[in-house]
Amino acid sequence: MGKFFAIVLTVITLVSASIFAMHIWWMPVDISVHGPALDKQFGETLMGTGFGFLVAQLSLAYFLWKFADKGDGRKVREFPGGPKVTIITAVVLVGLEILALSFVGQKAWASVNLDPAPPNAMHIDVQAEQFAFYFRYAGPDGQFGAVHPEKISDGNGNYFGLDPENDIPARDDIVVGSLTIPVNQPILLTIHSKDVGHSFYVRELRIQQDFVPGIVIPVHFTATQTGKFEIVCTQLCGLGHYNMKAYLEVLPQDQFDQWLKAQAGQ
Amino acid sequence: MSESDITLKSGRADWLGGELPYAIPSKKLGMWLFIVSDSITFGAVLVCYAYLRLASPNWPTPFRLSSIVNGAIMTFVLLSSSVTMVAAVEAAKHGRIAASVRWLSATMLGGVVFDILHIREWLGLIHEGLRLYQNPWGSSLFGAAFFTLTGLHMTHVTVGVIYLGIVAIGFRRGKFTSDDVEISGLYWHFVDLVWMFVFPLVYLLSARMH
Amino acid sequence: MHDTSDQAAVHHHAPPKGFLWTHVFSLDHKVIGKQYYFLSLAAVVIGMVLSWIMRFHLAWAAAAIPGLQHLSQVGAPGGIITPEYYLSLLTLHGTLMVFFVLTTAPQAGFGNYFLPIQIGAEDMAFPRLNMLSFWVTFVGFVTLVSTLFISDGPPISGWTAYAPLSALGNDAGPGLGRGQILWVISIGIFCIGSLLGALNFIATTLDLRCKGMTLARMPYTVWAWFITAVLGLLAFAVLLPACVLLVLDHVGGTSFFIPGGLVLSDKLQPHSGGSTLLWQHMFWFFGHPEVYIAIIPGIGITSHILASTARKPLLGGSRVLVGCMVAIAFLSFTVWGHHMFISGMNPFSSLLFSVPTLIITIPASIISLNWIATVFGARLRFHTPGLFAIGFISVFVTGGLSGFFLAQPSLDIYLHATYFVVGHFHMVMGVAAIFGMFAGTYFWFPKMFGRMMNETMGKIHFWVTFIGVYCIFMPMHYIGLAGNVRRYSAFVDDYLIPLIPVHKFITIAAFVTGAAQLLFLFNLFWSMYRGKKAEENPWDSTTLEWTIPSPPPFDNFGGRHPIVYHDPYELGVEGAKGDYVMQDSPEKLAQS
Structure with missing residues (x-):
């Protein structure tokens, strides 16, 4: 039984680890400026935990193979060195890993969440609702109109509750259902929710941030590649949660300018 | 090695189980554990109150001097009932059952007076328009926090009065021992102590400043 | 003031009569x-x-x-x-x-x-x-x-x-x-x-x-x-x-938990002033210790059974194990924010919460290493409870390691709310705890019901379950890595559709594993009536539950007041009858 256990455990361990190692299912290519730091952090964590996984499971397997009771009256033996060895190993190895990961990881986290958006960032306002995202560009005047919750109406398409009659900056606000941005341009999103919690998740951008009702949260990033990507909701928001998505389109600057002009003209 | 530890602590060679090394009767320990747990519950509600209050730009401070005076009288009544409780426990310990029951009754009376004053206060505020979900002064959460916190405390006082009543009757009939009186005292002092947090945080911090 | 006889009165109660009082509203x-x-x-x-x-x-x-x-x-x-x-x-x-x-x-x-x-x-x-x-x-x-x-x-x-x-x-x-x-x-x-x-x-x-x-x-x-x-x-x-x-x-x-200005179905909600994050803080302040409430008994049961399986006490004994469990319990109250890295909470606090979260892995690693090192030099008896205890070690280690990723706010940006999280907590909290329960069931069933559970069915149950849970929960880590969001009732996003075959594999694995659980249920109820009669101490264990008949009498020790002379796991002892010394045996040990 011990040998069988050892074989099963070894197979499980090797298969599990090699699927990670072969990148059969993996993160999509990163298209953000801050992403490489995150990916590097991920790689280092994977190395550390992978090492721990292999050593722990394989030594367990080996011991299971070796130390079955054969009924030969063999004496039990203590692990050489006793608990000091295991405690020191755990404290030193795991401790070093933690130190390394914390220091490196803080930088990656800081670049996303602590550093403010660069001053030249393009500001886009985002509102989530059950079950859609809406994006608002300031228009030619560069100013957003104020949000009036009592005026919000999906029925007449006033998703942000704008009041163009009394509020001049609101008149040229552009509201669309997908996020279009220029490449290599810092973007600042201010995200807020109309009803319940949602989340803004773009795998390729390595960005995930909850929409918190009652709070406006800034998110900033810079996309480095053009293309079309999916924005999905990752915070349980109700029955249509699985179907709540929008597209992110990253365009070259000139195409983006054209697109924005076309939107403003409508 | 561990045997000698026991010898050292208890001063005797064998340990009869169930008594040492924590020479505290189960019931009393149980009450202490309840108090630990319950103070965390109160703590959580107080932290919630603080969190919401700090996050609100329009937290009202509606309590007039009359409310504060009323609260001060309630505090005095409740503190006095703690003194009578001490006397009840003392009497019970010395076997003076009738005296102990009298002091317990005085304690219960204190609790009832506290409740009556408190409910009068509530009714006055309700008359002024304070509700769980709204009030004429500012953030709607004021009423929610006020009624939840003081209501939770008032429930504890009311339960305490009933509990003391049961203990008093049981003690007079010989069903309960002086330990039970002491344990009910722990509860009563705890309820008192909680009020010493609720009163300043809810009333004094919300006193009208002019 | 309070003597022992009075104390004893608190927990002495006579055996009740009638079905209602013996089986429904029993005090036993x-x-x-x-x-x-x-x-x-x-x-x-x-x-x-x-x-x-x-x-x-x-x-x-x-x-x-x-x-x-x-x-x-x-x-x-x-x-x-x-x-x-x-x-x-x-x-x-x-x-x-x-x-x-x-x-x-x-x-x-x-x-x-x-x-x-x-x-x-x-x-x-x-x-x-x-x-x-x-x-x-x-x-x-x-x-x-x-x-x-x-x-x-x-x-x-x-x-x-x-x-x-x-x-x-x-x-x-x-x-x-x-x-x-x-x-x-x-x-x-x-x-x-x-x-x-x-x-x-x-x-x-x-x-x-x-x-x-x-x-x-x-x-x-x-x-x-x-x-x-x-x-x-x-x-x-x-x-x-x-x-x-x-x-x-x-x-x-x-x-309390509802801010102002919310609009549902074009209707402005009559609420204002509350905080949604307050609920998350309160919930997770409970929720993270809860994780350990679920797993620490499993850690105890596994250690208890592993000692009996390996015929030796845990490496480091009670002192190290208890020290680690206390450390985990203490730290568990300081880490709740790691569920909220991307919740909109102050990003500085994310960094603060990640530190104790990572530190908590140290006591957990010490426990795991001690289990593995206990197997070294053991004389392993592979009965079903022992298999589940060893299985527990494997899944606990696997599930614990993926926690390293999620403890880091920067990686949580990508992995939060994906199947990586689902795989992680099912493995470390769900499967590990359930393995602890299975181990406990097989181990203590003879004491609780006076009969043994069927070993063949038990072993089939173990092998299918052990391989099954890896087939179910490891792939969840992979698709989580591909960004598969959790709590979706269907996968309609362009990038999720190619992952559906993996979901089919997981589902099939879940059904096969589930079938083994039906076998367990059958074994449980069948053994209750048809199982082999159990002896007092079928696993050659040392703790007090094995010194009394199976099932125990109403007052547990039949009027006897047990006296304990030994540490709980005097196993693999030279010169003792068998290879172990019961906790209440007056026998002197050579080494002590």
Whole structure:
């Protein structure tokens, strides 16, 4: 039984680890400026935990193979060195890993969440609702109109509750259902929710941030590649949660300018 | 090695189980554990109150001097009932059952007076328009926090009065021992102590400043 | 002032008469332990069936499940479940499993039965309170399950019930009105039951130990139950008021967890001033210790059984194990924010919360390494409980390691709310804890029912389950890495569609593993009546539960007052009869 256990455990361990190692299912290519730091952090964590996984499971397997009771009256033996060895190993190895990961990881986290958006960032306002995202560009005047919750109406398409009659900056606000941005341009999103919690998740951008009702949260990033990507909701928001998505389109600057002009003209 | 530890602590060679090394009767320990747990519950509600209050730009401070005076009288009544409780426990310990029951009754009376004053206060505020979900002064959460916190405390006082009543009757009939009186005292002092947090945080911090 | 005879009066009670008092409203900790066990068994069966329905739907979204329409005509018209019903089932699955299985069976079930016996007591410190906590928990269970049978179904807000989704009522979605209120009440009731139970466990452990049962001589399990009880006493005390506040938001019109300016179906909500993050803080302040409430009894049970399996005490003994468990328990109150890295909480606090989260892996690693090192030089007996105890080590290590990723805020940006998280917590909290329960069941069944469980069926059950859980939960890590979002009732995003074959594989693995659980259930009930008669000490173990008949008499020790002379795991001892020395054996040991 011990040998069988050892074989099963070894197979499980090797298969599990090699699927990670072969990148059969993996993160999509990163298209953000801050992403490489995150990916590097991920790689280092994977190395550390992978090492721990292999050593722990394989030594367990080996011991299971070796130390079955054969009924030969063999004496039990203590692990050489006793608990000091295991405690020191755990404290030193795991401790070093933690130190390394914390220091490196803080930088990656800081670049996303602590550093403010660069001053030249393009500001886009985002509102989530059950079950859609809406994006608002300031228009030619560069100013957003104020949000009036009592005026919000999906029925007449006033998703942000704008009041163009009394509020001049609101008149040229552009509201669309997908996020279009220029490449290599810092973007600042201010995200807020109309009803319940949602989340803004773009795998390729390595960005995930909850929409918190009652709070406006800034998110900033810079996309480095053009293309079309999916924005999905990752915070349980109700029955249509699985179907709540929008597209992110990253365009070259000139195409983006054209697109924005076309939107403003409508 | 561990045997000698026991010898050292208890001063005797064998340990009869169930008594040492924590020479505290189960019931009393149980009450202490309840108090630990319950103070965390109160703590959580107080932290919630603080969190919401700090996050609100329009937290009202509606309590007039009359409310504060009323609260001060309630505090005095409740503190006095703690003194009578001490006397009840003392009497019970010395076997003076009738005296102990009298002091317990005085304690219960204190609790009832506290409740009556408190409910009068509530009714006055309700008359002024304070509700769980709204009030004429500012953030709607004021009423929610006020009624939840003081209501939770008032429930504890009311339960305490009933509990003391049961203990008093049981003690007079010989069903309960002086330990039970002491344990009910722990509860009563705890309820008192909680009020010493609720009163300043809810009333004094919300006193009208002019 | 308070002598022992008076003390004894507290926990002495005569055997009751009549079915109602012996089996239903019994004060006997052994009966109450079994009641808790069977309550969990009912909960785990429902929870497992729900997971099958969900897994089937994820793999074959368009296919009907015959007969499901009879459970809910609205939720599963023609047997095909709707997105909202999927979420209802998901909520119920999570809630049942976390509260009524993981929190109930290992602690309240086995703990109730064996804690008093293992410390040489006749019963718990407060038998009436004990009965009360079971029945309170039972009412909570019935309240929760009743949501299946009300017209709008169970709530769709998940087991975490994030506000404001959980606070706004039916306008926010089906099941969020009455269903959500019932859910909150059920959890509130459960809190009360757990608090009473925790109080009882602590008082019992401190006060009722028999002569010679010093703290150092308490078995690993007793320590685990004790530490878990302390965690429960503190953690549930926070969830309880959170539940009260959430109920008030529903029925009292308050806005504790609801900010102003929310619009649902073009209707401005009449709430203002509350904070949604407040619910998350309160919930996770409970929720993270809860994870350890679920797993620490499993750690204790595994250590207890591993010692007997390996014929030697754990490396480092009680001191290291208990030290690590206490460290974990303490740290568990400082890490709740790691569930909220991307919740909009101050990003500085994310960094602060990640530090204790990473540090908590050190005591967990020490425990794991000590288990593995205990296997070194052992004389392993591969009976079913031993297999499950060893399996526990493997899944605990696997599940724990993926926690390294999630403990780092920067990686959580990508992995949060993906199947990576689902795989992680199922492995480390769900599967590991369930392995602890299986190990405990196979190990203690002879004591509880006086008969042995069938070993062949047990071994089949183990192998299918062990391989099965890896087939179910490892792939979840992979698709999580590909960005597969959790709590989706169907996969309609362009990048998720190619992952559906993996979901099919997981579903098939879940069904095969599930079939093995049916075998377990059959074995359990079959062995209760047909199993081989059990001896007093079938596993050659040393702790006090093995010094009394199987099943134990009403007062556990038959009027005898056990006296403890030895450490709990004098196994593999030279010169002893057999290779072990019972805890209450007056025999002197050569080395001590």
